[in-house]
Amino acid sequence: MKDIRTSVLYNRKMAPGYYCLGIAAPDYPALAQAGQFVMLRITQGYDPLLRRPFGIFRTGVLEGANPQLPAQDYMEVVYKVVGHGTRLMTHLNPGDEVSLLGPLGEGFRLGSSTHAAPQDALLVGGGIGVVPLFMLAQRLVEQGSRVRLLLGGRSCTDILAVTEFERLGVETYVATDDGTLGEEGLVTRVLERKLHKYPYACVFACGPMPMLNAVEHICTQAQAPLQVSLEALMACGVGACLGCVVKGREHSTHHPDYLCTCKQGPVFDARELSWPDRTGSTVEEQK
Ligand SMILES: Cc1cc2nc3c(=O)[nH]c(=O)nc-3n(C[C@H](O)[C@H](O)[C@H](O)COP(=O)(O)OP(=O)(O)OC[C@H]3O[C@@H](n4cnc5c(N)ncnc54)[C@H](O)[C@@H]3O)c2cc1C
Ligand code: FES
Structure with a gap:
């Protein structure tokens, strides 16, 4: 640093x-x-x-x-x-x-014994969440993975950098809320279809929290490994202010388990984090 x-x-x-x-x-x-x-x-x-x-x-x-x-x-x-x-x-x-x-921070885990480069990788980006996925796509392509990018946004003007990904040889699928580019609807629908077609794919996602929640749910159902890049409000960026913490998987009122997004993330294995249940509040909060 x-x-x-x-x-x-x-x-x-x-x-x-x-x-x-x-x-x-x-x-x-x-x-x-x-x-x-x-x-x-x-x-x-x-x-x-x-x-x-x-x-x-x-x-x-x-x-x-x-x-x-x-x-x-x-x-x-x-x-x-x-x-x-x-x-x-x-x-x-x-x-x-x-x-x-x-x-x-800690980037995407690639090429280790627990996170080997996958044969098939599905990269899911929501809006500006496409940013950290470009270098990831470069690394995965270098390591021989077949990389597919699923990009979602409100409108065609929110879909960025498609040409840069295509130049790497990445297949790109776009979904917009208003249907002005790609298919109309949520990018998570595209993810469901692609996971059905490539059931052993590893998924990497970055985007708004509601999209990440849905991606996590889909990957859990499909038993697909998932890494997510989180955005949090950050003051220092180096682990000093604790302004960027998120709840870890073991978190409860009796057992606080917080992870620092800037030091331990922004990329996490989804299994490290506490995710909301489908009613919107975290499982821990309901206890
Ligand atoms: C690890 C990380 C990587 C990021 N990468 C990018 C990137 O590649 N491109 C990009 O455009 N932005 C990225 N962001 C978000 C970016 O930091 C904020 O958009 C920026 O700080 C806003 O500054 P501002 O002064 O314009 O907005 P402010 O005037 O400070 O705030 C304007 C609005 O944006 C919201 N906001 C501010 N910061 C964040 C945040 N971190 N997450 C969500 N909402 C926020 C505020 O709550 C407020 O509603 C990233 C954030 C993090 C934590
Ligand atoms: S931003 Fe200060 S601890 Fe993470």
């Missing part, structure tokens, strides 16, 4: 309300793992006071037009404009300074 002042390389509009920010990021191509995130201080001053967390979309090396100049390591953040900080980010220009803390 490094805390550096660095510079903006580009800040491109991808779709209404969505931008891609390229930042000079020494050593990130070697250091950053799929599913990790960074904390960004966007301005020189203290407005906003707190850094903002963003997933790492991709890393790479920019070759300059002049071969005499050194190539430059970079990372990309894809962000949705939702409030004060992200609105300020839209005004960043090449050469502007930002402060970059990262790479942070």
